[in-house]
Amino acid sequence: MKAALDWAELEGVLRSSAEVLEGQGQISGLQWAHVHRKSWLTSSTYLANDGWSQFVDLSATDHFVEGESAKAAGRFVVQLIVGKGAARVALRVSLRLAELTLPSVAALWAGAAWFERELFDMYGVRFSSHPDLRRILLYPEFVGHPLRKDYEKARRQPLLRVGPLSQLKDGPK
Amino acid sequence: MELEVHTTRLDALVSWARQHSLDQYPFLSACCGVEFMATVGHGSSRFGFALPKASPRQSDLLVVVGTITERQAPALRRVYEQMGDPKWVIAFGACACSGGLYQNYAVLPGADQVIPVDVYVPGCPPRPEQFLAALKQLRLQIENQARGRPPAIPSLSANPQTLVRIRPSKSTKPNKAGAKGGGK
Amino acid sequence: MTKARGANVQRNQRLVMDLPEAAGDSLGLVLGPSHPVLRGSARIVLEVEGEAIRAVDVQVGLLHRGFEKEAESSPYDQTLLLAERLNYVSPLLSAAGYALAVERLLGIEENIPMRARRLRVVVCELSRIADHLTCVGATALSLGASNAFFLLMDARARLWRLLESLAGPRLGSPYIRLGGVNSDLPDDWIAGFRTFSPGLRQTVWRVDQLLGENPMFRERTRGVAILAKQDVQGWGITGPVARASGVLCDVRKDNPYFGYEDFEFDVPLGDVGDNWDRYCLRMEELRQSLRIAEQAIGRLATGPVIVDDPRIVPPAVELRQTQVWAQASLFLLATAGPIIHPGEVYSAVESANGELGFYLASDGSARPKKCRVRSPSFANAAALGPLLTGHFVADVIPTYCLFNIVGGECDR
Numbered sequence: 001m002k003a004a005l006d007w008a009e010l011e012g013v014l015r016s017s018a019e020v021l022e023g024q025g026q027i028s029g030l031q032w033a034h035v036h037r038k039s040w041l042t043s044s045t046y047l048a049n050d051g052w053s054q055f056v057d058l059s060a061t062d063h064f065v066e067g068e069s070a071k072a073a074g075r076f077v078v079q080l081i082v083g084k085g086a087a088r089v090a091l092r093v094s095l096r097l098a099e100l101t102l103p104s105v106a107a108l109w110a111g112a113a114w115f116e117r118e119l120f121d122m123y124g125v126r127f128s129s130h131p132d133l134r135r136i137l138l139y140p141e142f143v144g145h146p147l148r149k150d151y152e153k154a155r156r157q158p159l160l161r162v163g164p165l166s167q168l169k170d171g172p173k
Numbered sequence: 174m175e176l177e178v179h180t181t182r183l184d185a186l187v188s189w190a191r192q193h194s195l196d197q198y199p200f201l202s203a204c205c206g207v208e209f210m211a212t213v214g215h216g217s218s219r220f221g222f223a224l225p226k227a228s229p230r231q232s233d234l235l236v237v238v239g240t241i242t243e244r245q246a247p248a249l250r251r252v253y254e255q256m257g258d259p260k261w262v263i264a265f266g267a268c269a270c271s272g273g274l275y276q277n278y279a280v281l282p283g284a285d286q287v288i289p290v291d292v293y294v295p296g297c298p299p300r301p302e303q304f305l306a307a308l309k310q311l312r313l314q315i316e317n318q319a320r321g322r323p324p325a326i327p328s329l330s331a332n333p334q335t336l337v338r339i340r341p342s343k344s345t346k347p348n349k350a351g352a353k354g355g356g357k
Numbered sequence: 358m359t360k361a362r363g364a365n366v367q368r369n370q371r372l373v374m375d376l377p378e379a380a381g382d383s384l385g386l387v388l389g390p391s392h393p394v395l396r397g398s399a400r401i402v403l404e405v406e407g408e409a410i411r412a413v414d415v416q417v418g419l420l421h422r423g424f425e426k427e428a429e430s431s432p433y434d435q436t437l438l439l440a441e442r443l444n445y446v447s448p449l450l451s452a453a454g455y456a457l458a459v460e461r462l463l464g465i466e467e468n469i470p471m472r473a474r475r476l477r478v479v480v481c482e483l484s485r486i487a488d489h490l491t492c493v494g495a496t497a498l499s500l501g502a503s504n505a506f507f508l509l510m511d512a513r514a515r516l517w518r519l520l521e522s523l524a525g526p527r528l529g530s531p532y533i534r535l536g537g538v539n540s541d542l543p544d545d546w547i548a549g550f551r552t553f554s555p556g557l558r559q560t561v562w563r564v565d566q567l568l569g570e571n572p573m574f575r576e577r578t579r580g581v582a583i584l585a586k587q588d589v590q591g592w593g594i595t596g597p598v599a600r601a602s603g604v605l606c607d608v609r610k611d612n613p614y615f616g617y618e619d620f621e622f623d624v625p626l627g628d629v630g631d632n633w634d635r636y637c638l639r640m641e642e643l644r645q646s647l648r649i650a651e652q653a654i655g656r657l658a659t660g661p662v663i664v665d666d667p668r669i670v671p672p673a674v675e676l677r678q679t680q681v682w683a684q685a686s687l688f689l690l691a692t693a694g695p696i697i698h699p700g701e702v703y704s705a706v707e708s709a710n711g712e713l714g715f716y717l718a719s720d721g722s723a724r725p726k727k728c729r730v731r732s733p734s735f736a737n738a739a740a741l742g743p744l745l746t747g748h749f750v751a752d753v754i755p756t757y758c759l760f761n762i763v764g765g766e767c768d769r
Contacts, residue, residue: 081703114738153426154276275427277427278423279426
């Protein structure tokens with residue numbers, strides 16, 4: 001039997017710190033729980049202590065649509081997927097552009113550190129108490145956060161030049 | 174005893190020597206690298222192409238294989254600069270020619286944005302045999318350079334379909350430091 | 358006034374900038390990205406004291422090609438091409454993983470014809486074999502065992518000749534399609550496979566003798582880069598690296614797909630979790646994959662090789678010539694691409710490096726809202742740095758090879 005998340009217990013844990021479970025559901029492949037930003041660390045700690053020790057994924061979705069306000073609430077949804085045996089559970093949280101920060105869960109799952117760096121790189125989410133928050137997939141001089149929907153796919157960066165191209169030697173002398 | 178004497182021009186002799194002893198430096202990057210490594214099985218050593226040198230300073234042919242990302246571009250440029258003259262560059266694969274499948278923020282739209290390229294081999298990935306055709310084209314170019322002809326006359330024997338020159342890649346926003354001046 | 362970006366001094370600083378501060382006798386050393394083994398996809402910055410490593414910074418991302426951004430503006434069937442190029446050493450497996458995710462999103466996983474599922478199993482296992490052959494081959498080469506490298510590359514070349522006869526191209530093969538596979542097997546394919554398979558077993562046996570019985574190889578790999586069993590899950594490590602440390606996790610057994618539950622195969626486990634265990638495990642997995650492929654070939658059901666769903670598969674030519682709806686759905690597929698109702702899915706397959714997961718979210722249009730790749734190489738690479746601290750410089754490359762960090766999959 002695949003392990004399942006004990007909703008009642010999770011709600012109880014959240015209630016004890018005056019927080020609520022904002023949503024829950026089941027999709028093909030995992031159960032998901034939606035919590036408030038303030039409950040991120042509490043719920044993650046609960047999951048880690050409840051035996052969901054397999055770190056699987058940490059990603060985000062940008063729900064920005066052309067024409068809507070870029071500063072709307074709930075624009076970014078960060079999703080943490082952890083596993084226990086064959087089961088997978090996702091913890092989700094909504095963030096606004098103005099409040100794009102979360103506490104780091106790298107202390108609970110060591111693998112989360114690189115995934116949090118990737119979220120910082122791609123979306124600009126800052127993780128407090130992260131051991132080493134810097135870009136991972138892109139270079140340090142890169143400007144912008146490309147996976148945001150308002151970042152143009154083929155926007156060019158000023159490429160680091162290594163001397164004027166006119167000095168290129170064109171073939172053999 | 175008879176003495177056999179052959180006469181030729183110096184630059185023809187030099188270009189013959191250069192063509193048949195290209196020391197390659199493969200700058201392997203992505204999927205095309207797997208196809209490039211498969212050329213070994215196709216007998217590239219009969220063209221004097223046997224030893225890949227691990228150092229750019231000892232090579233004269235830089236084979237750019239695979240996608241060049243903007244992050245790798247300075248490394249590629251540095252490798253090119255470390256090579257001694259005369260040097261040639263083959264861009265192997267659609268990504269090295271023009272960015273290929275990936276027209277986005279992360280990928281350089283062609284290796285010719287940072288280094289001059291002599292032969293473009295399109296394909297995603299090109300078959301290993303196409304690399305041998307590229308070598309043949311490069312040898313023709315070296316010969317033409319020696320004889321003062323324009324570099325890229327398509328050979329009648331090579332299939333023009335395999336080595337069509339790709340149009341210069343277009344960026345959405347031109348780089349501030351100037352266009353791709355030196356690239357051909 | 359254009360700021361002079363990247364004048365020589367600045368360029369040098371950028372490339373040299375993140376060398377660690379030399380303290381005492383330590384020296385900063387940079388491996389890659391232009392390196393015969395790292396192949397432009399990683400840059401490993403070391404702080405060494407003599408030969409011993411004091412600190413490591415594994416920098417990945419040099420092959421970041423914007424898969425997720427491209428997927429958000431590509432039709433689902435074009436993203437299949439990009440998904441193939443993720444793990445380019447076993448491209449059909451990555452493509453199959455993505456196709457499965459889309460099929461699960463559509464809810465048609467059960468409708469995929471049995472023959473298509475069996476063919477996918479064959480092709481996935483052969484791709485896994487190709488990946489392991491390359492991995493062990495690269496390790497052998499990096500340790501100087503070039504004879505073993507050539508044997509393995511020869512086996513891989515024979516394998517690829519088999520795979521390329523399926524659909525034509527080698528890497529960009531359209532063999533895996535959304536909804537099934539592209540075409541049925543060529544007539545002599547099974548005969549070719551039956552010739553290939555004992556040859557592969559022979560190669561694996563010979564390489565095991567060359568490497569496994571070789572005291573030098575054992576010395577270089579035993580006790581090196583030990584990944585403790587209790588650390589594996591916290592790092593998110595899956596696949597051969599996790600199993601070498603003794604953690605039993607295999608998506609084919611835990612959440613079967615493509616009919617893997619019908620086949621008999623063992624999932625080997627290591628005990629110490631050093632490089633030696635990772636090598637032995639991959640060799641054993643080669644044998645097990647061949648076992649699965651042979652079973653699947655023997656149990657190929659009859660029937661179509663692709664599902665009959667006009668949302669993702671163009672209707673048959675005869676229908677298109679007589680029915681307007683059929684022609685219209687082809688037109689729609691060719692211009693807009695598959696249009697998938699709103700929904701989300703998390704779907705995982707066992708790739709050669711571990712759990713390759715796809716999280717797809719659709720909003721009812723022809724483009725996904727989000728296409729996330731859970732990359733096993735990325736998670737595995739995160740542990741590489743702490744693992745290598747305290748080892749010798751000479752251990753870096755064999756460990757990197759045995760972790761099988763494939764640039765396309767790690768950086769997406």
